[in-house]
Amino acid sequence: MIELRDVKKAFNQGQHNEYWALSGISLTIEARRVTALRGPSGSGKTTLLTLIGCLARPTSGRVSLHGRDISGLPERFLTEIRRKTFGFVFQQFNLIKGLSAMENVMLPAYPTGRPHRELKQRAEALLDRLRLAHRRDARVEWLSGGEQQRVAIARALINDPEVLIADEPTANLDTALAKEFMAILESFGEEGRTVILTSHDPLVVESAAVNRVVDMRDGLIVEP
Amino acid sequence: MTVWFEKQRHLIDFTLASLIRRKGRNLGLLFVYTLLVFVLASVMLYTHALRHEAAVILEGSPEVLLQRLVAGRHDLIPPGYIERIGTVRGVQQIRGRLWGYYYDSVVKANYTFMVPEDGSVAKGTLVVGPALERERGLARDNGISFRAYSGQLFSFTVAAVLPQASELASADLILMNEGDFRAFFAYPAGHYTDVALSVANPKEVRNVANKLANLLPDSRPILREEVQRTYASVFDWREGIMLALLSAAILAFSILAWEKASGLSADEKREIGILKAIGWETGDVIRMKLWEGGLISLTAFLVGFVAAYLHVFRAGSPLFEPVLKGWAVLYPRFDLVPVIDGLQVATLFFFTVFPYMAAVLVPIWRAAVTDPDAVMRA
């Protein structure tokens, strides 16, 4: 489904602090599977995730989605693809403070212009499924870490994306909450959603919910 | 179309929810903004209406006034002048006016004594202006005495009070009989204060004035249009003073608004990054901010303008009437006829709404074009 060919990514290119985060990645990610990128910090796994999720463009190499090359598209089209295809769960959750859980969940769907009623129903259903229905009008900064993550997951699903991308999803959670997250992840696998996540947490990468683990180090894929 | 509309509604929902988060700050800004529009609009509406009022009333005034000058000062028109003016071609109607000032130390005010040409005021009686009615408590058939400049005391009865509706032109007037006037001021017979004349062809007014100046070198013709122009200048001048005083406030507000609108906090920058990461386009972020600026400035403009309208035309502009009208002992009380200059309103709209929207937009543009992956890297 997603294919990367000799993808390289440099930051501050041409400056004295030039830094190559990825130095040649070729990888195919299959649809309807849970793929985990594993590696120490600085191995380039988050950078790779931003390239897959159309948040950034590679310095060289090609990224294609459903066989279509998307690495050279202008920002407008990238944004549209990102909105339709990917849902993001960030390590810091990145919820917007001061807004309610409900409003945060609906946020990614605002630019689509979908009817408010429909949107609200979908957000309610998602919150319900993630056992957050009772917290929907609470401001997100009043929620616990686990609740905040579930709001972030609901937000990632509002546009019903094919692919869910999660960056270090368990880094800010204790064991019990991490297990809960894995249970949610498992349900996604069962319903046939593509999930790509990064982690170095054994609880995640060794879980049965994960179909495939890709090891990374120094911007390269390490064959096991 | 409905998708577009729904999308704009979503953006408005979001921008309002964000505004409500900093309720105190945003309401404070809105209040100051509204107040500023209110004051500016009040000044504009008031002076424009007053200028119009003066222009309309003065249309009834004589086309040319002729004064005689002695050593550069106003002097009486001696006998024979009126006949000589009659020889000038184009002059239609000539009348010698009799008027003078009288200082009343009881109310510490100046009255204008005047003789109506039609002789409608009987001997021994007065017709007084509405301000006198108010200040001296005069009513029909009351008696009143004035001590003339000669020291002699004169008594009159009030025959009538001029209608209150004409107060803007007649507040301080005292109309009297010609004989009474000449006796009261010891005015020499056959002399007049000045001469009012009308001209047959309006296009000839300037020519006639030139001929008069040549015929009577010691006199000065004053044209109606000059008087009207002077009044327009006086109100412009007062409006100018008011706006000059206000400019400090405008400047202070501009700084406040600029600081608020253009200074993007780290939190706001982060939020824009998040929005972009979860699928908002740069254009969506900018549209959202445009709505924010538009809603705030439009609300401020509309509330300010409506309040100013009510203040000026319904409440009699109590707030800065003295500054625009000037103070006076015999203050005319009058209701302005609401004449609104559309161009002025449009100018006010342009200068209050657009700068604010620009101030909102500039920093957003910079923040919105940053890469969306910034949130992941942080």
Place this chain on the structure above:
Amino acid sequence: MSARPSTLAFLLLGSLLAAFAACFTDAVWLRAERGPELVSMRLLAAQLGLSDLALFTEARYTRHPAQADLHSGFQDHPLALEHFPSGSLMVPRYDGLVREATTPD
């Protein structure tokens, strides 16, 4: 959750726009009501030969600012349109100077 914020915003803006429009309607109405006063003042001005408004009566030379003296509007400086700005901003101090020996009446 009650009404959507955008609904409230539209309602607010709508009513403000209506109030804005109402100002102009009210102006038409007031013009009709107060217009005759203006006409009667113009008639009075024509009848009496009035050449000035009764606005600035603070001193005798201000009642007829256009005519007190040659160039009175510009008396001391070509740009000094009204050379008693006190009229706009403050009332002169009254120090009790009596200009007449006895008051009338």
